[in-house]
Amino acid sequence: MWFVKEPYHGVQCDMVCDLVEIYSERKVNRDEIIPITLIKTLQINRLERSVELDLTSFFQEEGVDVFSEVSLDALSDEDRDAVVHFFPTAQSVIVFGREVPVPVYRMPPKEKTREMVRIAEALDTTAIRLAALLKAEQVPARPVPLYLPVKMVNGRIQGVVRLKQVAAAGGLGSLGRNTVLLTPRFGPRLLLSGVVSGRRVQESRQVKSSAGRKEAPLCKGCGRCIRTCPAGALGPEGVDAFRCRDVSAWVPPILVPAAKWILGRSIVQKCMAPLAPWFARRATMPCSLCVTGCPNFSGDEGKGQASPPQSPH
Numbered sequence: 001m002w003f004v005k006e007p008y009h010g011v012q013c014d015m016v017c018d019l020v021e022i023y024s025e026r027k028v029n030r031d032e033i034i035p036i037t038l039i040k041t042l043q044i045n046r047l048e049r050s051v052e053l054d055l056t057s058f059f060q061e062e063g064v065d066v067f068s069e070v071s072l073d074a075l076s077d078e079d080r081d082a083v084v085h086f087f088p089t090a091q092s093v094i095v096f097g098r099e100v101p102v103p104v105y106r107m108p109p110k111e112k113t114r115e116m117v118r119i120a121e122a123l124d125t126t127a128i129r130l131a132a133l134l135k136a137e138q139v140p141a142r143p144v145p146l147y148l149p150v151k152m153v154n155g156r157i158q159g160v161v162r163l164k165q166v167a168a169a170g171g172l173g174s175l176g177r178n179t180v181l182l183t184p185r186f187g188p189r190l191l192l193s194g195v196v197s198g199r200r201v202q203e204s205r206q207v208k209s210s211a212g213r214k215e216a217p218l219c220k221g222c223g224r225c226i227r228t229c230p231a232g233a234l235g236p237e238g239v240d241a242f243r244c245r246d247v248s249a250w251v252p253p254i255l256v257p258a259a260k261w262i263l264g265r266s267i268v269q270k271c272m273a274p275l276a277p278w279f280a281r282r283a284t285m286p287c288s289l290c291v292t293g294c295p296n297f298s299g300d301e302g303k304g305q306a307s308p309p310q311s312p313h
């Protein structure tokens with residue numbers, strides 16, 4: 001397809017601006033015909049520059065500690081398929097997180113849970129705002145939901161987009177045997193959110209000022225998290241959420257089959273989604289032992305702070 005310089009009838013205003021840039025800066029002969037692909041490339045490059053600048057300042061204003069923009073190419077086949085299923089025009093995932101400060105783990109379970117939900121919901125609000133910002137820049141985007149929907153895979157709960165795996169692929173950290181993302185700065189104390197976007201990135205990249213460092217995996221395989229779990233919820237297959245005390249406090253074993261049935265049906269989940277925040281704000285997570293017991297618990301940022309109590313029970 002070709003775009004002819006003159007006349008400008010039917011040409012969008014920004015395309016005229018693009019022509020001016022091409023003619024003036026690239027010294028194209030005024031009689032030349034400009035391929036529309038060149039104009040599109042110019043527009044995409046400009047958009048990417050502007051969005052990148054916005055991302056840095058946007059996250060600073062939102063109080064986000066780390067972020068990474070991860071190309072779909074950097075993900076495993078399983079995660080790439082899940083992202084595309086969630087958002088068919090996806091090209092990348094912007095994953096970001098905030099620290100749960102060490103003192104939060106010293107709080108009584110109810111207060112600790114309330115603080116974690118507050119941080120998680122603030123991240124969720126940031127994701128919604130970011131998606132709106134990207135859409136305003138003509139970049140298709142969809143925030144990853146905080147609560148529902150989720151997927152059931154082999155009888156286990158999984159996010160529709162596995163943000164921990166995406167964050168690891170983006171260089172923010174690595175997964176430990178406790179199935180938590182371990183980061184150099186915050187250890188396992190990072191809560192995550194994300195936005196799937198139609199913005200193409202050349203490679204997964206971190207913004208140096210805010211992202212974690214790419215280093216050797218922090219999990220040394222000591223197995224302390226597995227041994228310390230009072231419910232035997234951790235194993236080689238990952239975490240069995242229904243055995244974890246934070247979930248079993250709300251879903252007793254007798255109700256697990258019904259809960260699995262509900263979570264296996266997207267229509268039922270859709271109906272329940274508006275209720276999820278109400279439940280989360282009233283929940284109490286009595287256990288964090290697989291996080292607090294990890295030798296990486298403090299991370300670089302938490303060093304010098306006293307260790308939290310080891311048993312909330």
Ligand code: SF4
Pocket residue numbers: 228229230231232233234239243244245246287288289290291
């Ligand atoms: S939070 Fe507690 S019960 Fe749940 S997996 Fe971790 S150690 Fe086990």
Ligand code: SF4
Pocket residue numbers: 176177178179218219220221222223224225226293294295296
């Ligand atoms: S407690 Fe040990 S095995 Fe578990 S995540 Fe931490 S370093 Fe890895």
